Amino acid sequence: MFHQFEKSIPTAVAERLSQQLQIEAPVHLEQPRDAKFGEFALPVAFQLARQLKQAPKAIAEKLVEAIGALPGVAAIEIAGNGYLNVRLDRGAYLASLIQPPAATAAAGTGKIIIEHTNINPNKAAHIGHLRNAILGDTFVRMLRASGETVEVQNYIDNTGVQVADVVVGFKYLEHKTIAEVEALAAAPRFDYYCWDLYARTSSYYKEHPDSLAWRAEVLHSIEAGTDEVSQLGHLVANAIVACHLRTMARLHIAYDVLPRESEILHLRFWASAFELLKERKALFLESEGKNKGCWVMPASAFRDAARAEEEDIDDSKVIVRSNGTVTYVGKDIAYQLWKFGLLGKDFFYEPLAGFPGVMVSTATPQPATQQFGAGKTVYNVIDSRQSYLQDVVVAGLRALGYEQQAEQSIHFSYEMVALTPRTCIDLRIPISEEDQKKPYVEVSGRKGLGVKADDLLNELIETAGREVASRNAEAAESERVEISTRIAIGALRYFMLKFTRNTVIAFDLQEALSFTGETGPYVQYAAVRAGRILTKLVDQGETLPNFSQLPPEQISAMAAELADENLWQLTLAVSKLESALNRSIGSGEPAHLARYAFQLAQSFSTFYENYPVIYEKNPDKKRLLLWMTGYFATQLQRTLGILGIPVPAYM
């Protein structure tokens, strides 16, 4: 409801100014610093001061007169040296919250594709991957909540270097047969096994540089996709993908489709993209210098052209290596073209065994049951370290003349998750003396140093479990596990969301394990307590009024209680979800919605402390408090739902 006014007041005011005073001015709406100034502030008089060469205050007086009455607005006042402060009609506002007018369905803006998670399928997921998946999944929920159609893709790089390295480990370091690896893959924690094996292979390369030939050979086999080595590659990648999906499912993160690199190769997506790029002269064959024999994209395509020329450095990006193989970026250009429906080719799909509702790409022809790709807007949730590569991909679109799609290709970037030195020591991760003085230490998958996603979640569940047990000793064990799992998910998701995207998270285990203050469990606790009040009411034999059928005079009587400034401010705060969601989507910052959730919970805590709902004697006030309790409960649940945070039955 608040959001309706945010949209309607500026347009209405602009219209009146135009009609009454022939003034065309953009009208901005602000929220006053102090609530006592009203619900909205219009600084329009300041903007006009120079144009009209008059004092803002004098202008403001004319404006108020010209604007006149607005629906739902009780008063427009002049304050400070020229602010117009808008006060809403509290009674009308409450009535429209209790009995909302029929909402018009929000129109989507065309299919939005979000690619997230995208973990190399060669080892267990770690906290960095969690930030990616949680950000992506939450943004998906946010867009869907605002009426958009969203398709979630999780790209699987199953033919890349990292998978090859694990295959090298199995084949050359451990001399394992396919059957032996199959047995390992079927056992629990195969992703943990590969985590260690990958680290061992990486360090083996370092000690024996000649062994890098194994990688090249294995990579070649995997790309060709015919022999036993490639079979091993698929075995590893498929099993690890399943591990990742199970890990993410624990956090309520799901996907619509898994496009795989193996199909990009076998269905010759790259060949099509390559032809397009050559045709439009977006690539050229380098004939000299360090990139001789490679197909490269000139730096001028994705960098400032003038600068690239004046400096004598070769910033060209290799797309096809001199041995004829394609880089990841090249395949990514083909994939990006497909996402927009510009490639003229499509995958085949089949259901992914063991994961209902998830489709995976295949090269084997299948009857088409679902259509994927061909989005209008594409968000790629990718770590900010890869911004250079994302620029190259967008430059590829642009070079092919797809200007509009280039504009709609959004690198939804985020900073890395590092560890605090304290946490490194807690986890027995060796760090140098120099690193101990830094605020954070970067982790390394190659070295096998980091925090695995499942370990972290398990530890959170355990910590929450101790707390739950101490408060609810009588509850059944299985129920307690369910509750503590929900709390752990809330803690983890909130922790990953509370920071804005380009803030490096210095992950601190002790901080993450804390459930007080600005955390997910704080918000969950508010939702639980709100629900508890209503449960208690019914337990006492009272019934909750049917608010949708409430007669107008009762609503008026409730509205009279909103003369209490605190109750009015609380009601306003609860009604701002849509506004917060909109702002959060507009800024591309899920952190803004997370912060709203926290503020909403704070508002509820204030309400809870100051207004004993059940013991209220005045029937009109009690009716208002009961309605507010229900409204708080609903809005807290909705907000948490959009953040992907479940609400426990009790805490």
Added chain:
RNA sequence: GGGCGCGUAGCUCAGUUGGAUAGAGCAUCAGCCUUCUAAGCUGAGGGUCGCAGGUUCGAUCCCUGCCGCGCCUACCA
């Protein structure tokens, strides 16, 4: 060298696109459980918004230059 980003309370971070007295959490200190769950609430202290200019009615926010830090700048991804 160049590109991108960051610098706000002791610590970790917000700051709604340039507006009224710069906000949270943690930590510290002082209080609040016989009343809907204390994972909570109330209060206190804590600031040269990195530095210096500029733009204007007004700058934490925009521009320029410095200082410090991080990431990227592969025929890895």
